[in-house]
Amino acid sequence: MANLTLSSADAGATPKTQLPPERARTFLALDLGTTTGWAIRAYDGLITSGTVSFRPNRYDGGGMRYLRFTNWLTEIDRLSGPIEAVYFEEVRRHVGTDAAHVFGGLLAVLTSWGELRGVPYQGVPVGTIKRHVTGKGNAPKQAMIDAARARGFSPADDNEADAIAILLWAIETGGGVA
Template sequence: MNDTILTAQADISLDPMDGTLVSQAYRDVCHRLNAPEGLIEARENLARADLARVDDHARAHVSPPLGLDSGQAGLFAPETPAPSINVCILALDLGTKTGYAVRKRDGKVVHGTQSFAPRKSWTDGQRWLRFQSWLAEVLELHHVQRIAYEHVSFHAGVRDAHCYGAFRALVEMAADRRNIELVGTNVQTVKKHWTGKGGADKATMVAQARARGFRPETDNDADALAVLDWAVAQERAA
């Protein structure tokens, strides 16, 4: 026999996966197939099985979206989901620590806080580039059709005003680029809608979120949930 042609048994002796489940499957097929053509088929079957095993492993270890850890990647919604709506809505509490809440058409909600606090190693534009990239990921992942946000008209300092303006400009650009409806409302309207008081403080906003069955990470998170609830109410009233 030509030295370049290996029998099934000879090829098995060089099997680097000897002793594994995949190797055993390879042996079972090879024992049934003796021709070179059969050996090729066996190798193809093995390759398909191995690729499927790798693919299953990759799916089991995929990172959760939106920068959430494994415990946060689920749906933070009340035990009984609310009735469905006609659009998927993203609500934002814009700032260095941006609160977000996404309500899908089936009534399920994903929410959290994303920090864009600058680091010493960042250049001046890094904060805005990172926010832009994160926002694009959220919009595409959830197929957002409407963005609701708090329209803040007063800031305690110039720096805060500049930051808010930059975040809002990026949201406006993202919405315009994707033909997504953009809806703003003032802070007092959201607070009154959520708690019944237009001057509610942060603790009250968080407490109300918890009373409704959510687990907000921060007050920014709770504010985004409040904006989302307001936006949903507007959609149902339309």
């Protein structure tokens, strides 16, 4: 089972970004990786975020992290959905080969999961996300964390901060349409 870490928004705190229910749609934002950052705006307008680890244990086969990710997506959809759209950080360059492989595998699972359920998905370039919340397309990790905190969130790490930023971008730009 995946390890799940929730932000303070889950502990009863009300985040500053909340839309009236009549305007809210359920969006999921993901920063894909072994530790995946996630943020979801539910149908009631409430935003929740956290991280989930898909690190395999020593007895897992090579595909177990991807099966866990599929199950996690399905559970999030069941509990908070139905998810109407998924936005993810579209990484074009990875520091290491392993990170690129994990990203590619998670992306394949995400896109096939979305296709099977008719859930649209969209990649958002890293620079676009960073520019939207910090004003700089090459902002460092700490600046992303600080930007999320300035908006009333308490991200545990840069993965969660990135997911929050992606979700805010999707909400505030209408998914890039506005």
